[in-house]
Amino acid sequence: MTAELTGGEALVAALRAHGADTVFGIPGTHNLAVYAALSRYGIRHIAPRHEQGAGFAADGWARASGKPGVCVTTTGPALLNAATAAAQAYSDSVPVLLVSPGMPLRHPGRGNGYLHELKDQSAALDAVVAYSHRVTSVGEIPLAVAHAYAAMATGRPRPVHLEIPLDLLDDRAPARVVPPVPVPPTAPADGQISAAAQALTEAAQPVLLAGGGSVGATAELRNLAERLGAPVVTTANGKGVFPDDHPLAVGAGLHHRAVRELVRDSDVVVAVGTELAPSDLWFGPLDVPGTLIRIDIDAQAAATNASPDTAIVADAALALTALLKRLSHTEATPRGPERAAQARVRRDRQARAEGAVHLALTEALAQALGRDGILVGDSTMACYYGALSNMPAYAPRSFLYPTGLGTLGYGLPAAIGVKLARPSAPVVALHGDGGLMFTVQELAAAAQLRLPLPVIVVDNGGYGEIRKEMADRGEPIRAVDQCAVDFPGLARAMGCHGVSAGDQWQLIRALDAALMADRPTLIHLPESAAG
Structure with a gap:
């Protein structure tokens, strides 16, 4: 229903409609209309002592809960304080909605020394997050929130910044809260699943590398590993997606020499939800002599750092489920647990020395x-x-x-x-x-x-x-x-x-x-x- 709301209330009502029940931030002169509405919509506010802390807390909330975290700051220095946390969320694919006031709608384009004025606040954040959007009316605020949540649920989750001109936060105007937009997970293409299944059917020594993008596919990852008898290595952000006491678990850390040797000796490598990035590998690109299959929600990531023989751009759970169906008659490699145990012993020795x-x-x-x-x-x-x-x-x-x-x-x-x-x-x-x-x-x-x-x-x-x-x-x-x-x-x-x-x-x-x-x-x- 459309109702006459302040910009601050329109924002808070839209956040609540999208499931937000906790926000992190610090009040300031320019965002008080937001704080006035929080309790009316049952949203808990947590006040860290610095905006960077608020951003990191929202990041931790998102990683632990699987839902977007929300960070509310005021203008200028407060928002820049939170920018480092937003950049960390972007780097690690964490959905965080960063909300701040901005200069008034009719603020002079080249500035006039207004309190907390930045040359171009939205542009500064746009260089850090998935996108920064500045609304131009109270009625647009709920739509902008809906767009942000839809963006964070589509493809690779990354932070978004929403800027609301500070004069709009206290203005009253008709606004309609936009309900959440259902975003179905991306299904894999049949041709790529067929190619991957063929390679795995013929594989004698497969291995799985699981990154943070497999966090929602733990059961499917385990089922595929057991079907194939394939050892599983996890990245830093993937740690825990495959239990460390499983017979096929090699452990975490792509940088270990034992992992490199395992990959080198495997005829098929399936990388699920990992960039194979230098920050995980530490000492250069991963050498993959065998067939490389990459499963990733991000088409660009699927082709970065290592060129795949087959790229499956899809939700990890859907892709692994589709592969399992194609492999229904495949026999597990009998040496899988033995290979995993040998690699685990070597990796553990190196990890303990390190x-x-x-x-x-x-x-x-x-x-x-x-x-x-x-x-x-x-x-x-x-x-x-x-x-x-x-x-x-x-x-x-x-x-x-x-x-x-x-x-x-x-x-x-x-x-x-x-x-x-x-x-x-x-x-x-x-x-x-x-x-x-x-x-x-x-x-x-x-x-x-x-x-x-x-x-x-x-x-x-x-x-x-x-x-x-x-x-x-x-x-x-x-x-x-x-x-x-x-x-x-x-x-x-x-x-x-x-x-x-x-x-x-x-x-x-x-x-x-x-x-x-x-x-x-x-x-x-x-x-x-x-x-």
């Missing part, structure tokens, strides 16, 4: 999180050398990591979003000491929310990865060492518990207590105690 200084940490995390927990990692050595390949995962959306953009400061605010989306799941944030300082203020937000959230800080005295790279280059070590911070004291000053752990057993006890606590707990762990 993450040796973090093995005590990863074992403690595995014990604390069990099969149902969620680890939210920052871009830290403890995560990409340690937890990525050494901590088991058994379910999708149980390992969150800023893979593509590699943002520092992601872990804590994203973990807040995760815990709010999945309150019954054990959630742990994992940081380095350097990265935590980018968003450490969000401890105060987590404390206000009374979240039982352990935040582990592995302390190596600064930027350990960059220190190592400088040393590897034989160059002077500069600008990477930081003075010691009393992290437990800092946490207590912001309303959290703060403790130190000197060995694995102290860490295990601290994690167990933190998961049952009445507020967040920062656990300070010197790197010397993490191994």
